[in-house]
Amino acid sequence: MDFLAFLVTQCLNALSQAALLFFLGCGLTLIFGIMRIVNFAHGAFFMLGAYVGWSAVYVTGSFWGALIAAPILVGGFGAAFEMGILRRLYGRDGHSFLMVTFGLTLMMGEAIRLLWGVAALQVEMPKSLSGIVFILDEPFPIYRLFLAGAGIVTALVIWQFLERTRLGLLIRATSQNAEMVHALGTDVRLVRSAVFGIGCGLAGIGGVFAAPMVTASLGMAPNAVIDTFVIVIIGGMGSFLGSMIGALLVAFVQVFGSYYFPDFALAFMYLIMLTILVVRPGGLLGKEA
Amino acid sequence: MRMTLAVAVLLALLPLGLPPYAMTLLTEALIMALFAMSLDLMVGYARLISFGHAAAYGLGAYTCGNILLHTDIPLPFAVLIAGVFSGIVAIGVAWVCTLATGVSFSMLTLAFAQLLYAVAFKWTSVTGASDGLAGIPRTKGPFGTAFFGTKMGFYYLTMACLFGSFLFARAVVRSPFGAVLRGIRENEAKTLSLGYNTRLYKIAVVAMSYMLGGLAGALYAPFAGFANTELLFWLLSGQVLIMVIVGGTGTLVGPILGAVFFLLVQQQLSTYTDSWALVFGAIFILFVLFAPEGILGLARRRRAH
């Protein structure tokens, strides 16, 4: 394989990985930005998305159907949880959210095991996406290109949503000054529920996208949680742009780092996180110091 | 003081009545209690929330494990040395972490713990990598230290460490040093303006916290006879933080109760059902909703009525 082909294919690999990480990170950072909640259960929602996606494919026979159904169901479940339980805890300090989302992770993990079993489940990708293209004579899966594209499209959609729509404006305003928004007549509680639901829905759709590549399995949640945290910490808690940058940085470092220094792949990630935090304690684009 | 003495006497007498299986469980609960209490020192009294306290535990465990495996130093001394060593390493960690405050501080502690985990995973000669260290002996030595290797003796060693640490921590929080910590917790800017070098105080309390946490880890290694990378993993950091919160932060005693509660409930639940995680998670959520001040808060409320 010549060097150019290698470079191009690895960059595309990194982009597809970044897309998956972005789905996770974006949701978490949105939730943190508005509600100051560190959603420990975020990985569990990602996993739930994969399993719900599997069921959706099983029932409807269509992957596209799963892409629509899963985020709605997972996001809906998230919003319901927020309305039922999280809502009561806003006056309290951060400890409560940590405990509650930790408890939720435990419950979701076990519930998924009871409902879907302990074996990894295969999610078929649609025939149209299962082929390969030749990039500089090297075979590259179409599905990964699709993933990279989906990530970019989602990023654009969310960006426009935050900038142009009323709800987006409310979300941005609430993250900066919730009281003022409330004083101006908006029910901040609804904004919070919506945001939590959207954040979980994003994690859920990430799970559906990931499933054909990695299979739906019970190990997804713990791995996803730590990855997501790293991205969001690097990018800056609460910063949407930061989550994009964080996802790209982590993905590129993972791909090229594990190629050139496989022994240090694991340590690399945390070293970068540490360095960035020391230099900029709030993360690259974070608001907190 | 009387309460403490009463509890000490009760715990000291327990081995005479309990079956060996319960003794093992209780010893482990006390080790966890020490671990949780050590975290409370920084979380409850200085509002320095660490997401990486497993680093202290793992450091203590690996250090003690290596000492016991490769030297002739008797058990009690190995444990103490490992604890102190963790505290010293923590000074460096704290120095970096206290560059930030709030959530960023917490994230830095997490980053350190994960880095330690990643390093331990690869450093086969020292940590045995993913296999960990197995067959850690309870090395005997002179002055009757052989006693501590027995089941009952080890229990008393653990008890002594827990009580010693508790008295130490309590003395710290009641001292002028502790008053400054509380000042930092309530209003750091004001404390700073009063002329205190708050960062030094923070570094000191983190080091103490890690030292006691390392002591707990150092006890764990010869207890299980085994140490591995899971002891450094973020899941353990999350669990010990939960223990502190469940027990009641800023009380020292609360986290002890929280740890015992957590361990016993998890043990018993997992014996009866595969789906223990479901029940366990529900318990946490219920705790937050109905007992926000933790177990100690509940107990105090009861007493008040």
Next chain:
Amino acid sequence: MAGLRRRTLLTAAAASPVVLRHALGETPIKIGMPVALTGPAGEIGTQMRHGAEFWAKETNAAGGILGRPIELIVQDTTGDPATCVRKAQDVVERDGCKLLFGMTLSSEALAVVPKLAEWNAIFMSSDNGDGRLTGSSFVPNFFRANISGPMETRVISLWLREGKLGKFFALGMDYAWGHNSIGVFQDEVKRAGKTFVGDVYSPIGTKDFSTYITKIRQSGAEGCFLVLQGDDNAAFLSQARDYRLQDKVQLITSIVDLNSIHAVGDAAIGLAGSTRYVATIDNPKNNAFVAAWQREYNALPDVFEGEQYQACKMLQAGIEEAKSIDADKLRPALETAKIDSIKGPVAMRACDHQAVQGGYIVKVVKKDGAKFPVPEIVTTFPGDQVTPACRQMTFDS
């Protein structure tokens, strides 16, 4: 897929499956079984439990062992060695077990075996692969009824000697079993006069194998030896299919199991490798076993279910010979135990407590009418060629 789900529902329905009680009046023979029922190794641990429960039920129906019913005490270790030590201690101290099964991961077993002497308990392994358990970490109370990592690697290398492939690369999970097996493989390749072009290890929990697939392609290897299991294995096979890796490189895996095949479906076709047990082994005992298993679980028995059953039979043979479950009487009886197993004749070896047995090479093929591809036996090798010398992990010829 329905079969698997039903199986797991059966497990859940047996809600508190901690104990299998029996109607015989005698004091039961208690066997503690700490296994990973949840966590990344959960699927394997669940298989082990099924194997043991099946054996216990069958044996109790026939009158138990020495007239006593078997009582299994299964506990979940979540695949964590520290929890495994704790659970093993529980079943020994609280429940009075002197016999142990289970311990899904080699790391769990390695953590527990130093304590066996203190507990005076005997552990019969059914799935631990790490060579050190019968080598440098050997303890007298440990017995291994299953094929070990070095043995399955040896089977593969013997097969490759006869084949046309000349250059090999290896990819393994970055922990004990991965390093151990690839080390043995490298040794074997050199001994066969072939070329070993390189190896790489992926962290446990790797989700994206694109970098590793690139490395395999670039190495110029004709065959790639894989030492992966569980979720990592499933992810790798899926992605290898995405990249059409098998067009260029023959994938050879150290364990071919039904679970992975079901997880990745057609992506497994063409995979060749060693296996420790497969339902298609053709002998009267296995055919009867498979038929009975299908009646019970409505599915074919998978690798670890078969291996666990064999381990149970081995322990049973020892107890019946010694007429006791006391460790000092049982140990010598086990050391010379011989059984006519579902895998043919298997004999325990006294010097390192490894059961000497043959190995299998299978290839995954598409079968008309079957929902999933099936592993077909390609060739077998006899035990004396496949088992290393006493306390060794490598081979001399």
